[in-house]
Amino acid sequence: MNILITGGAGFIGSHLADALLAEGHSVTIIDNLSTGSKAFIPSKARFIEADIRCRESLQFLGQGHFDVIYHEAAQTMVPSSIKDPYHDADENIMGLLSLLEAARQGGVKKIIFSSSAAIYGDNSALPLTEEVPPHPLSFYGLTKWMTENYLELYHQLYGLDYAILRYSNVYGPRQGAHGEGGVIYIFAKQLAEGKDLTIFGDGRQTRDFINVHDVVSANVAALTKGNGSICNVSTGSEVSLNTLARKMIQLSGKPVKIHYGPVRPGDIYRSFLSRQKAEHLLGWAPQTSLDEGLSETIAFFSRTMQ
Ligand SMILES: NC(=O)c1ccc[n+]([C@@H]2O[C@H](COP(=O)([O-])OP(=O)(O)OC[C@H]3O[C@@H](n4cnc5c(N)ncnc54)[C@H](O)[C@@H]3O)[C@@H](O)[C@H]2O)c1
Known part of the structure; x- marks a missing residue:
């Protein structure tokens, strides 16, 4: 498949790029290198150095070359989101919207999104399942939850498929x-x-604590499974x-x-x-x-x- 990874120069995105290339997929990475590193980008991946908030930089998506997008790029720091909610929303919501619009116009089939346990907030109903109502305690958790909602609505309105993976501590x-x-x-x-x-x-x-290689294998499983679903990716x-x-x-x-x-x-x-839903829907378990x-x-x- 032709795959785009936003944030593919980062921690999780770069490991994911390695795994997808090893499986024979064609991988393009878009990253502004704000926290990522060029040294992590596999030599076989095509690299576009750009910010996903810049709509002109995403015009290449409109040419219809991509089957699936893994959306990893984000403002990822909880304390920064509380200090500067504007910047958090700019990266995590406006960045998302320019990506979704370009994906829709380019006929992308599916988006696989890196969500987070931060959407649950402090809830004592442990282990937390995907049915627990979100109650984020930070703007980071809030923008992750809003992203999930945008994905559901883009699916309803335009048929863009999605899978949402809520990572624990990677x-x-x-x-x-x-x-x-x-x-x-x-x-x-x-x-x-x-x-x-x-x-x-x-x-x-x-x-x-979930190992990055297990997070990657859950993402790889979500290429063909878990459409329209939200799954925790955790050890349980x-x-x-x-x-x-x-x-x-x-x-x-x-x-x-x-x-x-x-x-x-x-x-x-x-x-x-809880990791039961991911086991059931993705056929995945940490190794x-x-x-x-x-x-x-x-x-x-x-x-x-x-
Ligand atoms: N690491 C964890 O424990 C964890 C837990 C839950 C969810 N997540 C989510 O997983 C994803 C990847 O996280 P990570 O730990 O690999 O972080 P990371 O900071 O290593 O990777 C994020 C990448 O996105 C890039 N980026 C950021 N803003 C961008 C923009 N506007 N345009 C283009 N590129 C941009 C950065 O340069 C970086 O390479 C994030 O969405 C994060 O919120 C991570």
């Missing part, structure tokens, strides 16, 4: 090159520098930050300590998402154990931080 090599990485990225970087790890709060807060299990920090120290072999800092306002205490994924991530950052 981790792996290439994370956070210029943007804000998650806790695993921060710990892996601190370990590579031989620094002690800091946990904010008592460390018993939990997250659902929770890991505490205490367990995570201890595991990462042990796997790295570094003689560092864990320190505890004050609770950060707004931090969710427990979070994990990477936390130990394997952490070892690869720690090795990547210790290599690249030299």
Whole structure:
């Protein structure tokens, strides 16, 4: 298939490009390199350096060459979205609209969208299923939810197919090159520098850490499945930050300590998402154990931080 990846120079998008090329697809990447890196773009992919908000830059889509678009490009930082909701909406809503309009005119068949657990907010009905009503606590979560709604309406009005994947906390090599990485990225970087790890709060807060290779395989499955659906992409299990920090120290072999800092306002205490719907609709399940994924991530950052 002819596939376009927005944000394909980023953490998840670049791994996805590698996997799609390996499966024999033709891949084009559009990215403004705001947080992505040219070094992550596979040499076999066509690269267009442009901002998706610029409608002229998307005119190539109107020529009708693309079957599927993976929409990964976004303002991805929760705190920045709260500080600057205008910028968040400009990237995540206006960028989306220029993409959807170009896709519609170019006869694109399907859009696969990277949504987020951030749309659920702080909900204790764990594990969270796709039926839980969204209640975002940040503008980032809100623009993700609005994007889901736009996709549903574009489908109703114009027949543009979609699949929505709500990722939990994604981790792996290439994370956070210029943007804000998650806790695993921060710990892996601190370990590579031989620094002690800091946990904010008592460390018993939990997250659902999904490896980037598993996120990629869910996206690949969504190429041909999951039309018109919303699926969580998660492990379905929770890991505490205490367990995570201890595991990462042990796997790295570094003689560092864990320190505890004050609770950060707004931090969710427990979070994990059910993956049953993705198993059923996409025929997908994560394959990477936390130990394997952490070892690869720690090795990547210790290599690249030299
Ligand atoms: N990493 C996670 O844990 C996580 C969790 C849930 C959802 N997501 C979503 O997955 C997607 C990919 O996230 P990531 O972690 O790979 O982030 P990332 O920052 O590494 O990748 C985003 C890419 O989009 C590009 N980009 C941003 N704005 C653009 C614009 N206006 N025009 C063109 N390119 C633009 C950036 O340069 C970057 O290469 C995002 O939509 C994010 O919200 C990520």
